[in-house]
């Protein structure tokens with residue numbers, strides 16, 4: 683089995699995440715992609731961060747119509763700060779040696795990787811797939827990581843959760859930036875106001 687893990691805050695999930703996961707799945711012939719909403723993202727401020735339960739439910743709504751996609755609550759259950767290394771270790775244990783794990787990230791996120799907790803262990807657990815993201819140029823990674831990293835071009839999507847939250851605050855439209863069900867969920871629960 684070849685499994686992609688897409689980690690993120692998903693605050694909220696949007697088409698940038700979904701397109702990236704789908705293009706990577708197809709190109710790298712993955713059997714499935716698991717979205718993993720973080721509980722606490724260690725290197726990110728908590729301003730505007732809504733509860734993990736809302737973020738998890740929106741991710742579930744977003745992936746409903748893709749049979750290859752699922753959402754895991756592994757980081758939410760673990761509580762505390764969500765470290766990718768802990769998550770990959772748990773998945774490795776769950777799926778066994780025969781399964782190859784791919785960690786999917788945007789080029790902006792992978793640039794931070796060498797600073798992550800116990801990052802040096804990561805290349806022994808998975809391969810990395812870094813999706814190019816508008817506005818971010820991938821800087822050179824240390825060789826230890828570079829050897830295990832594949833770059834992929836994803837159709838330019840300048841969508842970000844930050845922009846969506848800003849739009850909501852200003853009362854601007856978010857239509858077509860994320861799935862309709864997620865949009866409806868946000869309005870129903872008056873999120874990000």
Ligand code: ATP
Pocket residue numbers: 689690691692693697698699702786787788789790791792813814815816836839840841842843844845
């Ligand atoms: P925020 O603006 O709050 O940081 P975000 O849109 O960057 O949110 P995250 O939850 O931080 O979303 O991202 C999860 C993962 O998805 C990261 O690896 C990030 O690089 C990647 N990603 C996010 N948006 C895009 C996009 N438009 N295209 C490609 N990758 C993306």
Ligand code: MG
Pocket residue numbers: none
């Ligand atoms: Mg981000």
